[in-house]
Amino acid sequence: MHVVRRACAGVIKGTNNAFSAPVASSTTFNSIPSCLIAQRKYATEAAKPQAGAAKGRVVAVIGAVVDVQFEDALPPMLNALEVENRSPRLILEVAQHLGENTVRTIAMDGTEGLVRGNVCMDTGLPISIPVGPATLGRIINVIGEPIDERGPVQTDKYAPIHAEAPAFVEMSVKQEVLETGIKVVDLLAPYAKGGKIGLFGGAGVGKTVLIMELINNIAKAHGGYSVFAGVGERTREGNDLYHEMITSKVISLTDD
Numbered sequence: 001m002h003v004v005r006r007a008c009a010g011v012i013k014g015t016n017n018a019f020s021a022p023v024a025s026s027t028t029f030n031s032i033p034s035c036l037i038a039q040r041k042y043a044t045e046a047a048k049p050q051a052g053a054a055k056g057r058v059v060a061v062i063g064a065v066v067d068v069q070f071e072d073a074l075p076p077m078l079n080a081l082e083v084e085n086r087s088p089r090l091i092l093e094v095a096q097h098l099g100e101n102t103v104r105t106i107a108m109d110g111t112e113g114l115v116r117g118n119v120c121m122d123t124g125l126p127i128s129i130p131v132g133p134a135t136l137g138r139i140i141n142v143i144g145e146p147i148d149e150r151g152p153v154q155t156d157k158y159a160p161i162h163a164e165a166p167a168f169v170e171m172s173v174k175q176e177v178l179e180t181g182i183k184v185v186d187l188l189a190p191y192a193k194g195g196k197i198g199l200f201g202g203a204g205v206g207k208t209v210l211i212m213e214l215i216n217n218i219a220k221a222h223g224g225y226s227v228f229a230g231v232g233e234r235t236r237e238g239n240d241l242y243h244e245m246i247t248s249k250v251i252s253l254t255d256d
Contacts, residue, residue: 053121053122053123053124054070054072054075054121054122055070055071055119055121055122056068056069056070056071056081056103056119056120056121056122057116057117057118057119058083058114058115058116058117058120059102059116060116061111061116064106064111065104065105065106065107066104066105066106066107066111066114067102067103067104068081068092068102068103068120069100069101069102070101070102070103070122071101074097074101075094075103075124076094077094077095077096077097078094078095078126078162079093079094079124079125079126080092080093080094080123080125080127080128080143081093081094081120081121081122081123082120083118083119083120084118084119084120084121085119086114086118088109088145089109089143089145090107090108090109090111090114091107091108091109091127091143092105092106092107092108093105093106093108093127108127108142108143109143125160126160126161126162127142127143127144127160127161127162128144128158128159128160128161129143129144129158129159129161130144130153130155130157130158131155131158131159132155132157133155134153134154134155135153135155137251137252137253138150138153139238139242140153142161144158148242150253172194174193175192176192176193176194177190177191177192177193178190178191178193178218179221180214180218181217181218181220181221182210182214182217208237208241211228212241212244212245212248212250215228215250216248216250219250228241
């Protein structure tokens with residue numbers, strides 16, 4: 001089965017991300033000075049090579065690891081490089097500086113057909129993905145391209161996938177229990193709001209079903225938004241989950 005490395009941003013109405021670091025609620029953000037919120041920077045378009053950008057050439061390909069040599073300045077760590085004349089786009093992320101004007105990168109897609117001498121352009125930015133209301137209910141891959149056959153994401157805001165941790169004033173320090181609406185979970189193993197949760201089990205025991213139920217119940221009880229990321233998932237499983245969410249009304253293709 002084909003395994004894809006993609007970030008499934010099937011964004012639906014849900015919680016303020018119960019599976020990540022605690023972030024202040026919307027009411028808390030209202031009390032934060034606008035100058036602090038303004039520090040978050042958004043780009044108006046996805047990272048693309050600019051005129052005069054540094055140009056390099058592939059010198060080694062070892063599976064998903066690609067070494068690129070530059071003649072001039074090296075791109076910073078985590079910058080995105082784009083391979084020229086490649087369809088679909090192939091993005092390489094800088095992971096290490098090797099010396100001798102060479103960087104080691106990780107390919108965000110298959111490297112079949114990539115050979116030594118292929119030209120790479122530095123985009124000058126980390127990999128960026130679309131953000132905002134237009135992403136609700138959409139599926140995008142790891143480089144921010146929609147893969148749900150519903151056309152481009154209509155937004156003018158893009159955010160890098162790498163960002164600094166939230167400032168202390170943006171974080172909530174309250175200790176609360178997250179009511180999931182699943183009785184056995186709330187009674188025997190309650191979840192801490194803002195904490196991290198791990199579900200471990202064999203194949204077919206219901207891990208993904210439980211996650212989908214959590215998204216659905218928390219959406220109705222708490223509002224907010226949820227992001228489901230499928231990392232290393234089979235394409236078939238991701239496709240089945242997406243259509244199950246549409247059928248069960250967890251994802252709405254018509255609501256704004």
